[in-house]
Amino acid sequence: MKVLKNLFYKIKLSYILLAIAIIYFSEFSYTQYQGETIFKKTCIACHTIGRGRLVGPDLKDIFDRRSEEWILSFVKSSQSMIKSGDPDAVAIFNEYNKLVMLDQNLTDDQIKDIMLYIKQQSSGSGQTIALTEDIKSSTGMTIDEAGENEVSAGRNLFLGKVRLNNGGPACISCHNVTGENLIAGGLLAMDITNTYSRLNAPGVYSIMFSSPFPVMNAAYNNNKITKDEAFYLIAFLKQADINSANQQPVNYQSNFILMGLIGTVILFGIYGGIWWNRKRKPVNDKIFKRQLKTY
Amino acid sequence: MDVRSQVSMLFHLDKCIGCHTCSIACKNIWTDRKGAEYMWWNNVETKPGTGYPTKWEDQDIYKGGWEKNGKSVSLKGSGKLKGLVNIFHNPHLPVIDDYYEPWTYKYSDLIEAPAQDDQPTARPISLITGKPIEIKAGPNWDDDLSGTPDYARKDPNLQNLSPAEQEAMFQLEKMAFFYLPRICNHCLNPACVASCPSGAIYKRGEDGVVLINQKVCRAWRMCVTACPYKKSYYNWSTGKSEKCILCYPRIESGIAPACMHSCVGRIRYLGVMLYDADRINEVASADINNLVNSQLDIILDPFDEDVIASAKENGVADSTIKAAQDSPVYKFVKEWGIALPLHPEFRTLPMLFYVPPMLPVMASLSEQRNKEQLDKLDPIAKKWDDDWLYDTSTEELWGTIEEARFPLQYMANLFSAGDTCKIKDIMKKLMAVRIHRRDKTVGDLDKENVKKTLKDVNLSTDEADDIYYLTSLAKFDDRFVIPPAHREQAIEMIENTGDVKGSSGFGFIEKPARGI
Numbered sequence: 110m111k112v113l114k115n116l117f118y119k120i121k122l123s124y125i126l127l128a129i130a131i132i133y134f135s136e137f138s139y140t141q142y143q144g145e146t147i148f149k150k151t152c153i154a155c156h157t158i159g160r161g162r163l164v165g166p167d168l169k170d171i172f173d174r175r176s177e178e179w180i181l182s183f184v185k186s187s188q189s190m191i192k193s194g195d196p197d198a199v200a201i202f203n204e205y206n207k208l209v210m211l212d213q214n215l216t217d218d219q220i221k222d223i224m225l226y227i228k229q230q231s232s233g234s235g236q237t238i239a240l241t242e243d244i245k246s247s248t249g250m251t252i253d254e255a256g257e258n259e260v261s262a263g264r265n266l267f268l269g270k271v272r273l274n275n276g277g278p279a280c281i282s283c284h285n286v287t288g289e290n291l292i293a294g295g296l297l298a299m300d301i302t303n304t305y306s307r308l309n310a311p312g313v314y315s316i317m318f319s320s321p322f323p324v325m326n327a328a329y330n331n332n333k334i335t336k337d338e339a340f341y342l343i344a345f346l347k348q349a350d351i352n353s354a355n356q357q358p359v360n361y362q363s364n365f366i367l368m369g370l371i372g373t374v375i376l377f378g379i380y381g382g383i384w385w386n387r388k389r390k391p392v393n394d395k396i397f398k399r400q401l402k403t404y
Numbered sequence: 405m406d407v408r409s410q411v412s413m414l415f416h417l418d419k420c421i422g423c424h425t426c427s428i429a430c431k432n433i434w435t436d437r438k439g440a441e442y443m444w445w446n447n448v449e450t451k452p453g454t455g456y457p458t459k460w461e462d463q464d465i466y467k468g469g470w471e472k473n474g475k476s477v478s479l480k481g482s483g484k485l486k487g488l489v490n491i492f493h494n495p496h497l498p499v500i501d502d503y504y505e506p507w508t509y510k511y512s513d514l515i516e517a518p519a520q521d522d523q524p525t526a527r528p529i530s531l532i533t534g535k536p537i538e539i540k541a542g543p544n545w546d547d548d549l550s551g552t553p554d555y556a557r558k559d560p561n562l563q564n565l566s567p568a569e570q571e572a573m574f575q576l577e578k579m580a581f582f583y584l585p586r587i588c589n590h591c592l593n594p595a596c597v598a599s600c601p602s603g604a605i606y607k608r609g610e611d612g613v614v615l616i617n618q619k620v621c622r623a624w625r626m627c628v629t630a631c632p633y634k635k636s637y638y639n640w641s642t643g644k645s646e647k648c649i650l651c652y653p654r655i656e657s658g659i660a661p662a663c664m665h666s667c668v669g670r671i672r673y674l675g676v677m678l679y680d681a682d683r684i685n686e687v688a689s690a691d692i693n694n695l696v697n698s699q700l701d702i703i704l705d706p707f708d709e710d711v712i713a714s715a716k717e718n719g720v721a722d723s724t725i726k727a728a729q730d731s732p733v734y735k736f737v738k739e740w741g742i743a744l745p746l747h748p749e750f751r752t753l754p755m756l757f758y759v760p761p762m763l764p765v766m767a768s769l770s771e772q773r774n775k776e777q778l779d780k781l782d783p784i785a786k787k788w789d790d791d792w793l794y795d796t797s798t799e800e801l802w803g804t805i806e807e808a809r810f811p812l813q814y815m816a817n818l819f820s821a822g823d824t825c826k827i828k829d830i831m832k833k834l835m836a837v838r839i840h841r842r843d844k845t846v847g848d849l850d851k852e853n854v855k856k857t858l859k860d861v862n863l864s865t866d867e868a869d870d871i872y873y874l875t876s877l878a879k880f881d882d883r884f885v886i887p888p889a890h891r892e893q894a895i896e897m898i899e900n901t902g903d904v905k906g907s908s909g910f911g912f913i914e915k916p917a918r919g920i
Contacts, residue, residue, distance in 0.1 A: 387495030
C-alpha cells in the first residue's frame, strides 16, 4: 500500500513538474516565436544576426555592446536619442551613412521578445539569420556578372516600360535615378541614384522584399517583387551608381518650366497662324477712340 | 420639280419714311428682354451708311454668306471643316461694340437724389454691366442725313463706283439718303441653317420661316457669323441665339407680323410664293451675271397647272395655292418685275424683296439765282442764303435716270449684284407709272409721250393702274395675303417627330447606344 502511495505521489509530483515544465517551456517558445515573427517582419530588411552588416549593424552579440534599456529606447525612437546627444547613438548614426532607423510601433513586450530571440540566436548553438544568401538570378548569375541585357531589363522595370510580374508599381513613381535615357522620377521617396554604393546588393535586396518604410511596404506587401526582377533592378541600380560618377546632372525640374514656356510660345504661334486673319477689334474702333470721354 | 411654299415679303422703299415704328413694334413684342436689348430683329438704317451692325455688308470683315466654289457654293466663314476648326473660337464674330452697348438711364436718381446744389441727372447705365457708361454708339448712331463721313463714306456698297461718282455722292451726302428697313430674309438657301453645328436652326416646311430651336441651340454662334445680313443674334443671358421669327404665332392666326401691321407708311407686303426646291443648289451657285435672274426664276407661276399639281403632290394646301395666286409679293416681283432681293450676291436666295427707291435718285440739284424771289419777301421774313434748288422735274423723259443723284451703280450694288441695267429698268417702270398717273389725274402731259413711256417699259395701262393701286391705295387685305396655317396638318400631328430626332448636325450620325 505504502509503495503504491509513494508511487502515486511520485507520479503526481512528476505530473505537476511536467505541467510546470510544459507551461514554462511553451511560454518561452511562444515568446521566442513572437520575437522571430516580428524580427523577420520588421528588422530583417536591415539587420542580420551573425551575417555581417547590411543596412544597419549585425545584431549578434549586441548585448555585449549595449544595455537592454538603451536598445529599448533606441528601437522606440532612434532619432530622439540622437537629438538628445547620446554619444553611442550619434556614433552609430554617423557610421551607417546617416540612415535613419525608423521609429518602430512596437510595445515594450514585443521589443523584449525580439531581444530574447536575438539572444537565443546569438548563442553558439543558434543559426545565423539573414534575409538572403547570395543574390543570384534564376540562371545562377551573380550581380557582378550582370551585363548590359540585365541592366536594360532592370531599367525597363524601373521605368515601368515592363510591368512588374505581380503588379507592383514601377519604381519611378516614387524614386528618382539620375542618368542618361531616364526621365525624372518621382519625388515621393529617396533619390536612389547612389543607393547601391551605400547599401550594397544585400541591403537593396532586403529593402525590396521587406521594406521597413511603411509606404513602400504597403505598396509591395501584396505585390511582391520577384527574385529575378530584384536581380535586374539591382543590376540596373549598380550600373546607375557607377555611371553617376561621370554623369552630368540632368535637371528636369528647371527644364520642365523652360519646355513649358517654349511649348506655350509654339502653341500660341500655331493659334496665331490658324487665326491670323481673325477680327481683332470692333469695326468702329477708330471712331470710338476719337470720341470725347466725360469719365 | 419640288414645289414648296414660302411666305415672302416685300418692302416698298419709296414709301418708307424712316419712322422706326416697325422696329419699336418688334422690340416691344420680342426683344425687350434681358440679353436681347441690343437686338433689333427689325431695324431701319439709312443708305448710304454702314448700317447695323456697322459694316454688316462687308463680308471681308464678317465672312458671312456663301461663296461660289466650283460648281457649288460653300460657306464663307463656317461649314463643316472651318466650323470644326473654329468651333471653340469663332474668329469673325461681331462683338457688342459692332452693334452697340445697350443702355437705359438711372431715372431713380431724378426723384431719389438727396437735396443738393445741382439738379440731379439720370446717367446712362449699361444694360449689360449695369454700370454707368459713356454712350458710344446706337443702332442708328450718326445715321440720318447719311451720317458723318465716318459712316456714309465707309459704306461697302460704294465699291465699284468711279472716283467721280463717289465724289458726287460725298458732295450730296448731307441731303440725299433713303431708308432701308431690314428683317430676316427667311432665305431659300439660308447660311445660318447650313452653319449650325447643333442642327438647331431649321426652315419650316409649311411656310419657309427660318427658326432657331432654343432647346437645341448650343451657342456655337456659327449662325451669327454665317448670316450675311447679321440677323441672327446671340443672347448673352440665355446663352442661345435668336432671330426674327416672322411673328409666326401671329401669321398662324392670320395676323400680319407686328412690324408689317404697324407700318405707318404701309410699305410692307406679305404673301406666299411657290418655288422649285430642286433648283436651289443650281441657283445659289449661278454665275454672278445671272444671279438675280436665276433667283427670280426659281419662283414659280402659281397659275401654272403643272406647278399646282406638283404643289398638291407635296402637300401644299389648296388655300395656300390660292394665297400664292393672290400674293402681292408675286405681283411686284414676278408679274411687274419691279422688286429685287437685297444683296443677291450673298447667294442665300433671300425671300425679302425691295422696290428700289426712286425719289432721292431721280431728283437733281441745280443752282438757282433766287434774288428776284427773295426781294419779294417781307423784310422780316427768314431768308435762305443758299442757291440750291431740289428739282424733280425733267426735260427729257428718262433724263434724270441717266444723271441720277445716286449713281445707279450704288443701287445696283445693293439690289442686283452690280447690274445697273436691272435697276434702270425698274426705275423706268416706276417713272412710267407716275407719268401715266399724272396724265390721268392732271392731264398736262403730251399723250403720245405718255403712251411711249409705257410702251418703252412694256406696261399696259391696266398694269400701271394695278401697280398704282397696290402701291398707293392697297388695303390691309391687299397687302397681307396670309395663308391659313393648317395647324391640323402640321407634321407633329401626323408623324412622330421623334423619328428624325438626333439625325441633324454634321451629316447623319449614328445615335449613341444610350439613346438621345
